[in-house]
Amino acid sequence: MTQDLEREGITLDDVTYEKKRINPLAPSKAAFYSAILPGLGQIYNKRYWKAPIVWGAIGTAVYTYSFNNTEYNRARDAFKRRRAGFTDDEFYDINGDGQGPDLSLEALQDAQERAQRDRDLSLLISIALYALNIIDANVDAHLKQYNVDDNLSVDFKPYLDLNPFTSNPNYGMALVIKF
Template identity: 45%
Template sequence: MFFFLLIASIASAQQDSLLVSQEGRSKRELKKEQREKDYEPYNALAPAKAAFYSAVLPGLGQAYNGSYWKIPIAYAGLATGVYFYLENDKQYDRYREAYKNRLAGRPDEFTVDGNTRITNDGLIRAQEFYQKNKEISILVTVGIYVLNIIDANVEAHLRQFNVDEDLSVKPNFDFDALSGKTNYGLTLNYNF
């Protein structure tokens, strides 16, 4: 009877050790499965798609990438460029109309009681100034539009960059059974 109890307890201990090792293994497997579930496969067309979406409608590439907070920034930049273009165009037309009226001998808004507040040269310089500012506003608006496309493309590339915790530096202790000495070192683990 004692012999039977001894065998039963040994069998139970072995079964428990197998369960522990299977539980440890299953935890590792679960962790690996979780990592694989979180990992998205590389999509080579994602950056091109994001850039195309941003080219069609500014901010759409950022929405495709999930960076919704960048959309108001893109639209604010574009709206600012358009606002300054329209304002400079209005001022350019104002000074242009005054110059044309003065050349035709008609009164203009800068002539009060026969006195001119701005000379003909001043009107020409004002037209040149506002024309230059209109062109700069167009360049700034186009630049912001292009930056919107580039941002969507680069972010789509970087979203696919694998930043995994499998890259680690750990101390390593290796016991050499032949010589009886312990070797110390660092290991760099990188799993593909």
């Protein structure tokens, strides 16, 4: 084979190959790190700017879950006490006029159901963001192993050709792919 290349004027000294070591375990390592501590897989991939985004997104979702859980427990406790006949819950006389309950049993039940629905939605969003964090770390580690060389390109160029029969110009766009 080297003789065929030399006959064509190509020597092996002219061709240089650069081997890039690829770690096949890097994607699973990045996913594992992100599963242990969200954002750690992004740091492992050297995408430091992604870690605060992950922390902010998951932190916001966890805070929203905690807030809605607190509201749910407040409404549930008041509803239970009101059903048991007590009048000392925090929603009984909010404005302090002594006129009786400001929120009815139905309003307390609606508040409880709304807070429960919001809490459950916050939990689903938290789980989805956690999974997205792991998937992002894994995919990013996979994509870092692909060859992105200057010789690989896709380009659109204007195209002009003359019709051989009518000599009319044909205009268009050409897709040029270099490997």
